[in-house]
Amino acid sequence: xxxxxxxxPSDKGDTAGLSAADYDAFCRFLRERTGLSFxxxxxxxxDRRVSERMAAVGVEHVRQYLNLLRFQASxxxxxxxxxxxxxxxxxxxxxxxxxxxxxxxxxxEVVRGRPPGSRVRIWSAGCATGEEPYSIAITLxxxxxxxxxxxxxxxxxxxxxxxxxxxxxxxxxxxxxQAMPRDLVAKYFTRLDDQSWQIMEELRDSIDFSLVNIAxxxxxxxxxxxxxxxxxxxxxxxxxxxxREAASMFYDALSPNGFICLxxxxxxxxxxSLFVPRRFPDAILYQKPQS
Numbered sequence: 001x002x003x004x005x006x007x008x009p010s011d012k013g014d015t016a017g018l019s020a021a022d023y024d025a026f027c028r029f030l031r032e033r034t035g036l037s038f039x040x041x042x043x044x045x046x047d048r049r050v051s052e053r054m055a056a057v058g059v060e061h062v063r064q065y066l067n068l069l070r071f072q073a074s075x076x077x078x079x080x081x082x083x084x085x086x087x088x089x090x091x092x093x094x095x096x097x098x099x100x101x102x103x104x105x106x107x108x109e110v111v112r113g114r115p116p117g118s119r120v121r122i123w124s125a126g127c128a129t130g131e132e133p134y135s136i137a138i139t140l141x142x143x144x145x146x147x148x149x150x151x152x153x154x155x156x157x158x159x160x161x162x163x164x165x166x167x168x169x170x171x172x173x174x175x176x177x178q179a180m181p182r183d184l185v186a187k188y189f190t191r192l193d194d195q196s197w198q199i200m201e202e203l204r205d206s207i208d209f210s211l212v213n214i215a216x217x218x219x220x221x222x223x224x225x226x227x228x229x230x231x232x233x234x235x236x237x238x239x240x241x242x243x244r245e246a247a248s249m250f251y252d253a254l255s256p257n258g259f260i261c262l263x264x265x266x267x268x269x270x271x272x273s274l275f276v277p278r279r280f281p282d283a284i285l286y287q288k289p290q291s
Contacts, residue, residue, distance in 0.1 A: 018047050022062045026050065029066060034082060034159060035215030035246060037239035049084040053077070079161055088128035088163045092135050092172075093179040095232060098261045099135060101282035102228065103144040106259050110227045116149045123226045123253070125214055126234035127156035130167025131176055133207050134199055136230065138188055155223070157212035168209050170199035214246055223253040233263035235271065247272035254288040261285055 018026065026046060027038045038046050050065065057077060059065040069078045093099065111120060124133040133156035140147050158164050173195050177185055189197040212219050214231075215238075229250055235243045250260055251274045260275065261283070262268060268275045268286040275286035 018043075018050065018062055022066075023047070025066060026062075029069065030085070031239065031242065033078065033215070034085075034213055035238050035242040036085065037237060037242060046085070049081065053081050053084060056080075083160050083162045086160045086163070088158075088160065090128050090131045091176045091179055092131045092138075094131065094135070095264055096179070098230070098232070098283045098285075099139045101280045101285060102136070102261075103139055104282055105280045106228060106285060107140075107144055108146070110257065110259070111146065111150060114150070118150055119153055119225075120150045121153045121155065121226045121255075122228045123155040123157070123223060123230070125157055125212070125229055125231040125250075127158050127164075127167060127209070128160075129163045129172075129176075130156065130170060130199075130207075130209070131172070132156070132230060132232070133167070133209075134170070134203060137203050137206060138184060142184070154207045155226075156207050156209050157214075159211070159213050161211055164209050164211055168204065170204045171196050172199070173197075214249065215242065217249060220249040220253060225255050226253045227255055227258045229254060229258070229260045232261060233266070236263065236266055240271075243271040247274060251275070251288055256288055256290045258288050259285040260288075 023040075023043060023046065031037055050062070054060070054062070054065045057065070057068065059068060069081065072078065107120070111118065122136060124136060127133050133154055137154055140152065156167065158167070171192065172189075177189075177197060185197065188200050188203060190200065191197050212223075214220060214234075231246075231250065235246055238246060247268065251272070254260065259278070260268065269277060274288070276289055278285050278287045
């Protein structure tokens with residue numbers, strides 16, 4: 001999952017016209033509920049999305065809409081707003097060096113001492129439209145020599161229900177496949193037309209996709225015993241407190257000696273001292289200590 005850049009579009013009409021106080025109230029609310037932190041530089045983006053949702057539900061006043069978000073029992077409107085607040089742009093085999101590290105070193109360390117048939121759990125947190133978890137699955141199948149020795153469980157989650165539906169469907173256009181070798185596209189995808197390919201059913205069924213807000217401790221309690229967590233290019237959109245809280249919850253979700261992979265511009269050392277940085281030939285990962 002990703003958020004928009006700080007640079008807004010040039011046209012600035014048709015907004016909800018959030019006052020400074022209302023904008024602060026919205027940002028505090030979204031921070032509390034989702035962990036996502038919107039700065040003043042994203043004001044236009046937030047204003048525009050709120051305006052669209054207010055029009056959709058027929059609410060004229062910002063405070064009235066905020067009350068709807070706070071107190072609607074189903075949480076449906078909050079989910080629809082969150083879906084509009086995220087921009088999901090990714091592609092297969094993005095930041096390939098971490099997938100190299102996974103199959104060249106990290107997984108061998110994870111399974112050291114485990115008997116054949118043991119479970120290995122890998123979680124793609126903030127999976128957007130699914131390119132990351134499918135890339136992990138394909139990399140394991142193609143390049144980890146011990147893939148058949150263990151019971152591998154792949155989990156993928158996002159806070160955006162719409163992108164999860166697309167991930168489960170597994171249909172992608174050329175842009176998503178641009179970094180994938182042609183032979184792997186032919187092996188794992190079915191061409192639907194000139195513009196789109198669908199990933200094979202066996203891979204779609206091999207991944208457990210779920211709607212998860214990583215800022216919600218109760219939801220995060222469902223994730224325990226993970227061996228590797230991919231959470232790339234997501235925490236940079238949290239504020240400092242949100243990053244520390246998320247790091248703590250990922251720590252609890254990992255098994256001892258498990259690894260977490262962050263994006264290339266992210267550093268766990270600036271978020272938390274709970275993890276030990278591990279420098280492998282392909283990448284730096286962060287490891288939960290044994291004790």
